[in-house]
Amino acid sequence: MSSKEAITNWASKDGQFRRQQSKFRNAVSNEQGSRFPVEKDRYHLYVSYACPWAHRTLIVRALKGLEEIIPVSVVHYEMLEKGWRFVEEGETVNGATKDHLYGLSHLRDLYFKADKEYDQRFTVPVLWDKKQETIVNNESSEIMRLFNSAFDELLDGEQKKLNLLPEALLKDIDEINAWVYDGINNGVYKTGFATTQDAYESNLIALFDALNRVETLLAESKGAYLLGDQLTEADIRLYVTIVRFDPVYVQHFKCNLGNIRHNYPHINKWLKNLYWNNPAFKTTTEFEHIKKHYNLSHKQISPYSLYVLGPLPHVEPEDDGEVILKIGNVTLNNLNPAGEGNDKRHVLKHQEPSA
Known part of the structure; x- marks a missing residue:
């Protein structure tokens, strides 16, 4: 090379x-x-x-x-x-x-x-x-x-029975994969690694246009997943970008027209369901690796190798309870506005980036 x-x-x-x-x-x-x-x-x-x-x-x-x-x-x-x-x-x-x-x-x-x-x-x-x-x-x-x-x-x-590519849904899966790849999976990279303003803005707009499309798809879905009540390959391919979006891509790749937790309620609900209810998703999601990799490795974007602490929690609790974060002697309340009025409380004490 x-x-x-x-x-x-x-x-x-x-x-x-x-x-x-x-x-x-x-x-x-x-x-x-x-x-x-x-x-x-x-x-x-x-x-x-x-x-x-x-x-x-x-x-x-x-x-x-x-x-x-x-x-x-x-x-x-x-x-x-x-x-x-x-x-x-x-x-x-x-x-x-x-x-x-x-x-x-x-x-x-x-x-x-x-x-x-x-x-x-x-x-x-x-x-x-x-x-x-x-x-x-x-x-x-x-x-x-x-x-x-x-x-x-x-x-x-x-x-053995689990099939993430059921024949009846294969055409829809392939179609979703194509535009999710271009606009979202690769879209965050096209935005973050752009070196001209025109390239950055055109890719950023395309990224959020694709996120809007996902939000509509999930709002109209008859089940918990992109294509109804069956988990498919399309959900997995989308998840790996969405779970990194708020913790990394919003700040590191300047994908900051909005975020998942505050601007995309249906995507956020879908994300929380996968992360909290399916061990295959949560156990393979290592936020320490995710947050440190981008900021320590991409010197042209982060020359001082500083990685951000927030947002915390990395994935909001599924029950929408109140989230309280303690960092040193600082306490932050109501990090999850949707939890207002809910008697469940989640107290987080910051350590190294983790789930």
Whole structure:
């Protein structure tokens, strides 16, 4: 990777952010001639808790009960010139791990192990084949779909039955995914990494137009999810951006025309339901990694590496009770205006960023 293509250079000459296309696009299958057959403990997943693209693969992995079938290594939240790194000997970072397979110091070394001539960004997630010692896939949308069904023969019960891509809803899922990706998932990055005012404003407006569209979709939904009463892939792909929106994107990426908790009641209700009622969402959401990564890694945006404390709580309580925050000798009341008149109280004492 040349100096002109350094991992921390994000925008093109016109000020617009353009995302790199993933290089490794293989499938896991038992079809005849498959290079990567279905096997337990053959594959290993490399992720970052900070990264929304990796996060969505973790959610599907948890929903499908693949934890014992596909182990995971988690990088440090800090990503500098050499890309994602693993924790060092004696270093403790909640949730982060060493490289369980090879003891590598950086994720880039795994890419070079798969391809000595690799010259693109060293992204997560990475699905790795331990037998052939190569990357199967590093495209998160495809890994999600592999996890949804490719390993079903190794599962039983409800997890095997769970299908995040029901045939009857597949067309709608794909349509939602397309505009949510462009306007929201990638939209926050196009806004935050813009280097001209025109690029920033055009992407910001498109982002909030897409959020308005989601708000309407949820307001008209006949159930708790985007497409009614069934959780689908579309909910997962949207969640990983929305759960980061108020804590990070509003301030760090200047996506500040509004926020989720105060301006989008239906999205906020949907978010709270997923976070508080489905362990696959809450247990894979690590706010320390999320808040520190963006502000410590993006030096061109945050040169002094300061990460904000608020807003707290990161996800509001589902019951809309009154929220009281204590920081040192300062107490802040009524952080959740919707909780006024509700006799339930949530007292938060600030420590490091956490759920």
